[in-house]
Amino acid sequence: MSVIAQENVRGESVFKDISADDEEWQPTEIESLCMNCYQNGTTRLLLTRIPFFKEIIVSSFNCANCAWSNTEIQSAGRIQEQGVCYTLRVRRKQDLNREVVKADSATTRIPELDFEIPPFTQKGSLSTVEGLLDRAVAGLEQDQPIRRATDPEVAEKIDGFIQKLRKLKEVEGEFTLVIEDPSGNSFVENPVAPQRDEALSVVHFKRTVQQDRQLGIKADEDQDEESEGNDLDTMRNEVLVFNTNCPECNAPASTNMKLVQIPHFKEVIIMATNCDSCGHRTNEVKSGGATEELGTKTTLRVTDPSDMTRDVLKSETCSVIIPELEFELGMAALGGKFTTLEGLLKDIKDLIVSKNPFVCGDSSTTDRVQKLTEFGEKIEKIIAGKMDVHVILDDPAGNSYLQNVYAPEPDPEMTVEKYTRSFEQNEELGLNDMKTEGYEEEN
Template sequence: PERPGPAPQHPGEPGAAPGQAEPSPRQAAAGTGSVFRALSAEDGEQRPAEIESLCMKCFCSGVTRLLLTRIPFFREVIVSSFTCGSCSWANTEIQAAGRIQERGVRYSLTVSSRQVSDMDRQVVKTDCATARIPELDFEIPAFSQKGVLTTIEGLIDRAVAGLEQDQPVRRATDQEVASKIDEFIGKLKQLKEVHSPFTFIIDDPSGNSFVENPRAPQKDDALVVTHYRRSPQQAAMLGLQGEELDERPDDDAAEDLRNEVLQFNTNCPECNAPASTNMKLVQIPHFKEVIIMATNCDSCGHRTNEVKSGGAIEPQGTRITLRITDPSDMTRDILKSETCSVEIPELEFELGMGALGGKFTTLEGLLKDIRDLVERNPFSLGDSSTPSRTGKLQEFIGKLQEIIEGKAKAHLILDDPAGNSYLQNVYAPEEDPELRVERYERSFEQNEDLGLNDMKTEGYEAEEASGR
């Protein structure tokens, strides 16, 4: 609402005659020490620098005064004030003297009474900060005003002045809109009397805004200060997108990795031609994180996918038993790790661990992969097979197809000694009546297959040091 006047960055504009900044006596004498003095300093040494600048209203020469000051319990700021002797126009701005902070800040103040001087609290509002009063659904958007050092009452007065600026034109062109704005201006003016409590919120992604705590360094119960990590949109708004990504902690970097498909070069396992493998982290609900890898070869058209567990081997093995009673069971998600075996008792079928590799698919997809594995076996259905064996396998494939189509009921058992397999519970987080998950202690042979018997992780460094 308020027009920005010439700030210290305008001395080079046409018609401007830059002046010489006058140093303080302490700076001239010592030449060392901080140039920022406390805001309440009254010792006469804090003299503003004066620069002759161009007035953007009447285009005559005015004066910009710069004051380098330190706000108690906050940080250093630069206050600039412009006045024009010709048209009497004045404007003030504030800029943060430091860098953008590592985190954004949100101040929430409950203004309850005028007697406690809540309206007189000092407020630093940078140009990228948003000021809100939820009770009136009122908001001053970011970058709509220049930074300012004022009070809460001063911010309300600036908002009122900005709304009243074009009211004469609105009354002439749109009386209805002008009446609504007049009504809203009246509500803003009533806020200054604090007839009822209201909430004043400043949200600044740069972290350089400030609301005074008159009880500092003690806690102010009416003021809530929250520091937060900027979103990618806020970082881009501040021009810090690349820097923000570098400064994110490991958990944020891992979150970005989950949303990104990584690609690296490899060779096709069939024709050995150069190919690319895509890799993505996927979080399975109510389970754990897995890594899905897919390789596509443009030369021979070979495609393969593989699933790796993103976590460690579990302390116990897992046996999952599902009673297939409905065709909807075919849509259940399944994670079959490389160490998992599959059993269907009704068909007297067992698939050992390592077969089919790791897969993240549905129950229907797993059964179809089993069917394709049997059909592609040349020793079962090829020239090397016998008629009796072929008949039994054709009967097996027919029964398996009936289970896939939901015409027959059966049990599916996933036995994973590493505990890294998963079958979706469609009733989660409630218990699934058709699903049973058992935990068991691994045998010595199972630990041997997983390479755990000879694995030592405790006291390794001490033994290595003693061996030296």
């Protein structure tokens, strides 16, 4: 049986990076009781470090008597200050090979199948995306023989769902894997680290009191008695700062968050991230409320340079249309923004012209460059008040806003139209349960 050498404990770290080439680094073997046949088996412990993540302990038990085996992982560190949520868009088969650390406190979801594995129902595991799918299939198949005997109808439905899970491994279409862990000790591999992974988003969040209790963290009695109103007052009066990672270089950075009340509209959350390492800056705005019952289409007739100073709140779900330029910017193209009309037009120009990779280099053509240059010149004319246009903000979520400078009186240059969302728009917003009557009758 191998042991951890004392010089390793007192000298270099006992946690080493995962490597198949290091033959000297062997797991520690411990004789232990098998919980299946109650005879002695062997537990192997490996203390290792996952690149760009942290140290973990991998344990694997095997019983030579009954052939029962079990593998799980435990974090070698403490519970993190914030929880973490990984959202991975699986687009190709290579994504199935990404390493995944799933702590036992993590919730695993596949929204496309309405599938969820609740926290503390599985032991922690070190696997891949494909391994998670296989483990989910094995868990569902475990009691199928009993179900087929006692409840054939339920067993048949579960068989159909198992086939859907297995078909995900063929990656015929995109699907989403969400791992939300309040302990902050789960992880999904970024194969291009430290560069940004376009298919993977990482969000850190503050745990609720209930999540602290689930993790065994005793909350102060005073905190339990605090009202939600006090929390909201704190957010309104203070700029909150929390740690995150830069979306460009993945270096530690800080994000400032402020809850702001927009007159004659609603509360919004403004977030700004500055990275000291690479200088990257991002500004993002989120609606402080839920999705509205009706979508909103706001049309402004721009006739004067003073219109450029109007405040604009463009949510992630809002499209921007300028009919005179035959231009439409789809939702999420610029993300959520709280700016002025001039700032929005400049951002559109930067996105379409200045930051367009096809304007320069071998991929550029004279015709394409000329068209983009003319588009940029027209945007500058609009900003200077030399060209009258209509600017339309079409937001099916109803969470975008364009300032009415005549408020509370009606604005003669602006119209606001409320409309019922289509089924396709509800799908885009993730409101799958909000079906239109026409769709239900047709199907």
